[in-house]
Amino acid sequence: MEIKHISKDQLAVQQVFAQEDRVLLRERFGRTPRALVKSFGCAQNVNDGEKLMGMLKEMGCTFTDSVEEADIALYNTCAIRENAEQKVFGIIGQATHQKAGRKEMLIGLCGCMAQQEHIAEKIKKSFPGVDMVFGTHVVHTLPEIIHEVLMPEGKKRRRVFDIPECDGVIAEGLPTVREDSVRAGLPIMYGCNNFCTYCVVPLVRGRERSRRSADILAEAKDLIAKGYKEITLLGTNVNSYGKDLEDDLSFPQLLEAVGNLPGDFWVRFMTSHPRDCTKELIDVIARTPKVCNHIHLPVQSGSDRILKEMNRHYTREQYLSIIDYAKKTIPDVTFTSDIIVGFPGETYEEFGETLSLIQEVGYSSLFTFIFSPRVGTRAAEMDDPVPAAEKSRWFNELLETQKACGMTFYEREEGKTLKVLCEGYGKTKNGILSEDQASEGKSVLMGRTERGMVVDFAGDPSLIGQFVDVTITRAANWALAGKLAKPSAE
Numbered sequence: 341m342e343i344k345h346i347s348k349d350q351l352a353v354q355q356v357f358a359q360e361d362r363v364l365l366r367e368r369f370g371r372t373p374r375a376l377v378k379s380f381g382c383a384q385n386v387n388d389g390e391k392l393m394g395m396l397k398e399m400g401c402t403f404t405d406s407v408e409e410a411d412i413a414l415y416n417t418c419a420i421r422e423n424a425e426q427k428v429f430g431i432i433g434q435a436t437h438q439k440a441g442r443k444e445m446l447i448g449l450c451g452c453m454a455q456q457e458h459i460a461e462k463i464k465k466s467f468p469g470v471d472m473v474f475g476t477h478v479v480h481t482l483p484e485i486i487h488e489v490l491m492p493e494g495k496k497r498r499r500v501f502d503i504p505e506c507d508g509v510i511a512e513g514l515p516t517v518r519e520d521s522v523r524a525g526l527p528i529m530y531g532c533n534n535f536c537t538y539c540v541v542p543l544v545r546g547r548e549r550s551r552r553s554a555d556i557l558a559e560a561k562d563l564i565a566k567g568y569k570e571i572t573l574l575g576t577n578v579n580s581y582g583k584d585l586e587d588d589l590s591f592p593q594l595l596e597a598v599g600n601l602p603g604d605f606w607v608r609f610m611t612s613h614p615r616d617c618t619k620e621l622i623d624v625i626a627r628t629p630k631v632c633n634h635i636h637l638p639v640q641s642g643s644d645r646i647l648k649e650m651n652r653h654y655t656r657e658q659y660l661s662i663i664d665y666a667k668k669t670i671p672d673v674t675f676t677s678d679i680i681v682g683f684p685g686e687t688y689e690e691f692g693e694t695l696s697l698i699q700e701v702g703y704s705s706l707f708t709f710i711f712s713p714r715v716g717t718r719a720a721e722m723d724d725p726v727p728a729a730e731k732s733r734w735f736n737e738l739l740e741t742q743k744a745c746g747m748t749f750y751e752r753e754e755g756k757t758l759k760v761l762c763e764g765y766g767k768t769k770n771g772i773l774s775e776d777q778a779s780e781g782k783s784v785l786m787g788r789t790e791r792g793m794v795v796d797f798a799g800d801p802s803l804i805g806q807f808v809d810v811t812i813t814r815a816a817n818w819a820l821a822g823k824l825a826k827p828s829a830e
Contacts, residue, residue: 529578633670710731
């Protein structure tokens with residue numbers, strides 16, 4: 341497949357639209373417009389949302405987190421599960437309610453949901469307040485899309501629906517507004533060729549297409565220069581990176597090249613497909629200090645029959661051989677994974693094989709889901725005899741199994757002093773800190789270790805964005821608590 345790169349001339353046209361939109365938007369609202377961009381789903385979607393914000397900034401917008409304050413509300417959506425879609429429909433309903441009192445407000449739906457024709461049709465018929473619906477392949481044309489919306493057909497309001505079917509494009513150099521000043525996602529490729537029977541990603545994001553390594557390394561250097569302490573290389577299957585390029589790097593070579601750039605930072609990557617996870621990749625992780633000793637390796641099921649039905653192209657034995665090699669090669673390596681419960685036709689005995697695999701691997705944490713049929717996938721047409729209530733019972737059993745594994749895993753860290761990247765404030769009032777630590781009058785901060793473990797500790801907010809040493813005092817089945825030791829000597 342020939343990769344379609346958006347040319348500099350095409351992007352220059354979008355910049356002209358952006359400057360015209362700057363004037364038109366200010367005229368429409370009578371002031372500097374406020375934009376809300378809400379991204380759902382994966383890290384790739386978050387990165388797309390940051391690019392949408394970058395283009396909106398070029399149009400003169402400031403940003404808000406409140407739909408009540410927003411003049412422009414863009415919802416960048418995920419199509420992986422039905423629950424995510426239903427949540428978006430509810431949120432769009434709230435936004436259109438806001439628009440009822442502010443006719444000039446603009447509402448847009450984009451991302452993976454929008455790329456599906458049946459979703460676009462539902463929005464067209466059931467949500468007349470939505471002004472623009474555009475898919476994953478035209479994100480870079482946001483200035484033009486907004487320009488079309490702002491140019492009415494006489495007295496008739498114009499709505500724009502742009503969801504072209506294609507194998508996808510690559511647009512380099514889009515403006516970006518990053519919400520996180522500590523961690524940054526860096527896409528290295530887009531799309532997917534695997535066509536797992538349950539997954540809609542190839543249908544909404546197109547076929548695999550890799551960015552040139554020179555562009556990736558240039559962006560990584562820029563992020564390091566701006567002070568980012570953690571860079572995550574992004575792709576639906578990063579292990580396939582470079583297979584569609586001639587005379588360029590493989591993924592292990594790219595990972596090592598980024599990890600060997602000068603600066604004080606960590607490198608992570610996601611997501612890694614077991615079929616393409618090689619010993620070469622594991623060797624690179626082992627010998628490259630800045631590459632984190634953590635591998636997210638989605639297994640989905642522990643049953644060979646179910647894996648075959650899922651079109652995953654590996655067996656339980658092959659998966660475990662990767663785990664075994666990594667444990668022997670990388671000191672203290674940790675694993676996280678994705679699990680689907682209740683795939684069509686799965687029996688309780690086959691589900692039990694997944695439980696035993698979880699116990700054998702010893703994951704630090706899991707992302708767990710009950711099977712959700714997706715329009716257009718093969719699994720959506722499969723016979724699915726197990727009732728939803730039974731799947732829910734299996735799901736709860738899975739959570740209890742991982743809870744016990746997680747507790748065993750995290751308890752081993754008590755008493756150790758670990759290097760932690762302080763990301764920000766704790767997610768809850770006191771996190772899992774004990775009362776004596778939380779009462780010291782300091783802020784509850786949160787960070788992650790190289791191996792991906794969440795750590796709460798008390799400290800001064802000036803530590804956010806720094807590597808610090810934390811002595812672990814307590815473990816939960818999902819996180820750690822500790823006391824600040826001293827800033828890392830590195």
